[in-house]
Amino acid sequence: MDKETGKAFDFRLFKRLLRHVRPYQLTFYGVAIVAVFLSLFAVLTPVLVGEIVDNAITNKDADKLLVLILAMLGVLIGEVLSQLSFNYYANLLGESVIKDIRIKLFNHLMGFKMKYYDNSSIGLLVTRAVTDMQRIGEIFSEGFFVIVADLLKMLVVASVMIFVNWKLSLIVFALLPIILYATRQFQKAMKVAFIEVRSQVSNLNSFVQERLTGMKIVQLFTREQIEKEKFREINEKHQNAWLKTVWYNSIFFPVAEIVSSITVGLIVWYGGLQNVADINKEEYGTIFMFILLSSMLFRPLRQIADKFNTLQMGMVAANRVFKILDTNSNIEDLGTVEKESIRGDIEFSEVRFGYLENEEVLHGISFEVKAGDTIAIVGATGAGKSTIVNLLNRFYEINSGSIKVDQVDIKDYKLSSLRSKIAVVLQDVFLFADTIANNICLKDQEITIAHMEQAAMQIGVHEFIASLPGGYEYNIKERGGMLSSGQRQLIAFLRAYVSNPSILVLDEATSSVDTYSEQLIQRATEKITEGRTSIIIAHRLATIKKADRILVMDAGKIVEAGSHSELLQKDGYYKKLYEAQFLSEEVV
Structure with missing residues (x-):
């Protein structure tokens, strides 16, 4: 056949x-x-x-x-x-x-x-x-x-x-x-x-x-x-x-x-x-x-x-x-662990991975994130930052090593249970040709309009949504074409927030928005990261100064780790990256 x-x-x-x-x-x-x-x-x-x-x-x-x-x-x-x-x-x-x-x-x-x-x-x-x-x-x-x-x-x-x-x-x-x-x-x-x-x-x-x-x-x-x-x-x-x-x-x-x-x-x-x-x-x-x-x-x-x-x-x-x-390209969902809630401890141990055979992207990555902490991951394009997010959600299978959440290997979780505890806000936000409300709740019957409005007020985006014709019932057309990139990003933040995740991932969430939208996103970031494990991937180093820990990646390896102040005291990759970015902003 x-x-x-x-x-x-x-x-x-x-x-x-x-x-x-x-x-x-x-x-x-x-x-x-x-x-x-x-x-x-x-x-x-x-x-x-x-x-x-x-x-x-x-x-x-x-x-x-x-x-x-x-x-x-x-x-x-x-x-x-x-x-x-x-x-x-x-x-x-x-x-x-x-x-x-x-x-x-x-x-x-x-x-x-x-x-x-x-x-x-x-x-x-x-x-x-x-x-x-x-x-x-x-x-x-x-x-x-x-x-x-x-x-x-x-x-x-x-x-x-x-x-x-x-x-x-x-x-x-x-x-x-x-x-x-x-x-x-x-x-x-x-x-x-x-x-x-x-x-x-x-x-x-x-x-x-x-x-x-x-x-x-x-x-x-x-x-x-x-x-x-x-x-x-x-x-x-x-x-x-x-x-x-x-x-x-x-x-x-x-x-x-x-x-x-x-x-x-x-x-x-x-x-x-x-x-x-x-x-x-x-x-x-x-x-x-x-x-x-x-x-x-x-x-x-x-x-x-x-x-x-x-x-x-x-x-x-x-x-x-x-x-x-007949194509067998499914992620094996053989796990039996299904938790109502998780604390949010994350552990990567000697993780190796490549999108193509014999071409590794991550070379033995190891790090830990304590529940409730916020870590930032920085590095040049292609360093492997977004790959970490993909592996945490089990979009791809690792070549070797282990990834654990709350001391349990992610392979032992039911896929639906694992992913329901993790919310991701991507740089390239995907929105469906539907109302804002349906794009926020993704047709989850338990998330009501009142719930959305309350969450929107908490992170400071309700005013923007209310100003649109029809408010939460405004149809944003295919891929959210009726909204600006900043507005789409705000909708993505609200979508992540109402899902009440235990682990939050922000992948380049402010890299392509205007100053006003960035301020709103910064406020939203501070609100939705409160009390939950957060991973922030960013090019703009000014946005991750408050992170509990910063991982610096280069060519698929973690080359430095520490807080913002600790890394600036070292004459290393992060300091050079920060100074180059700070200097370019001053010139502008």
């Missing part, structure tokens, strides 16, 4: 899909039964037409004509009701299956390590979760059951033909292998073509999403023309992939139509010749019946080829979705 080939149908993959049908077995079997009725109703119409021509019209029997017409009406009503039930419940089954798979996929994605997202295209994952899912649904709504119904119809039609007139049946069956061979080759070619189509759709989605998200950068650096050219190339590949499927369709369907027309011609020729020669005269009703039955035999073949396209596109999509579901 890992390898996508031109194999017409993957039964192993389809069998795996059928496992998701088990909760809906009643619907599944119901649709299968209706498919049988459809095939029976379909073949009754040509049979009744033959009876009308031979026994009613030829014999000028008005009463029999009326009875047969009423019978045809009954068959028509039965066929319409069966078709309606078939279409509705086949689609219902398809939508139910993809609903379950989509939930399973989303839950699986939420458990992935950050490393997986570091190496994956978000646009591609969106395609898997949305577009590919719909293709899987079409396997049941437009593919599998339609094919089964058509095959049943062909079987019934062939049986009736043989029973009524085996000679005319031989004429029809003689040309059947041509259609079967053409259909088989068509299916193989379309499988390869659809693999290319899905690949190009993913590339197109990924490109468009990235460019729309980064539109500001595109326009700032006047990259419009370059991006237009790139998009033209990707779009052309997408077009060519689809044109290949159009080309195969353009060849197959005319061939099928010609063979079907030749068959009708041969039936009329043979039946007419027999009547003209007055040898083994064929009844006109039988000839009419065979003309209709031959069309019913060949039409499903053409439809099966078309529906097989749908089935194959769904199978390609299912293959790609299952690849994600």
Whole structure:
């Protein structure tokens, strides 16, 4: 299943899909039964037409004509009701299956390590979760059951033909292998073509999403023309992939139509010749019946080829979705420790870690933080400061060493229990396209508006929120686009504060805000760090002077540690960093 080939149908993959049908077995079997009725109703119409021509019209029997017409009406009503039930419940089954798979996929994605997202295209994952899912649904709504119904119809039609007139049946069956061979080759070619189509759709989605998200950068650096050219190339590949499927369709369907027309011609020729020669005269009703039955035999073949396209596109999509579901990139959540509250003692012991194999970022980091203390971590970009935050939350697994919270290894905690005790305010704040209130509480029903307002007043951001249209119900649009960077940062502080964490992490929380916002953030920082373990990562050394302890990092190692005054007394890395920053501020 890992390898996508031109194999017409993957039964192993389809069998795996059928496992998701088990909760809906009643619907599944119901649709299968209706498919049988459809095939029976379909073949009754040509049979009744033959009876009308031979026994009613030829014999000028008005009463029999009326009875047969009423019978045809009954068959028509039965066929319409069966078709309606078939279409509705086949689609219902398809939508139910993809609903379950989509939930399973989303839950699986939420458990992935950050490393997986570091190496994956978000646009591609969106395609898997949305577009590919719909293709899987079409396997049941437009593919599998339609094919089964058509095959049943062909079987019934062939049986009736043989029973009524085996000679005319031989004429029809003689040309059947041509259609079967053409259909088989068509299916193989379309499988390869659809693999290319899905690949190009993913590339197109990924490109468009990235460019729309980064539109500001595109326009700032006047990259419009370059991006237009790139998009033209990707779009052309997408077009060519689809044109290949159009080309195969353009060849197959005319061939099928010609063979079907030749068959009708041969039936009329043979039946007419027999009547003209007055040898083994064929009844006109039988000839009419065979003309209709031959069309019913060949039409499903053409439809099966078309529906097989749908089935194959769904199978390609299912293959790609299952690849994600089979990906084992989850953080192991085997811990059993679940605490109502923690003190906040943190201990890193000889921690080694690298985002890439054989490329360590942290080289044996060791430090302790006592409950309620505030430590600051400073250093140049790439020193490994933010990596410490990622490891504390178990977004990544360490290579060696240990990380403990309250003397318990973080691997022994349940992930949800550990992360619920830690709040992080990042430099790049992510806000959802929702109200301020929902971005603060993240739809936690226990956090009320009154609770938010009280917390906002305590850290000094209530006035800013209240000034917005609608206050806490103000919709900030995608990624908080209606707010300034400083305002987004304040919302992030409030979000961290209302969660009442035992450990607070501020990662470059004031590095990209204006002076006024920084003052508010400084006030908020002082308030939310009271009485809880806090880790502050900062470039601006003026913001961490009050920290109980400062860790100075360089190239993945702690090179100095101490309070602000203690570090300034040393002629070391921190003093040089502070003097360089102080001098640059004086110049400004």
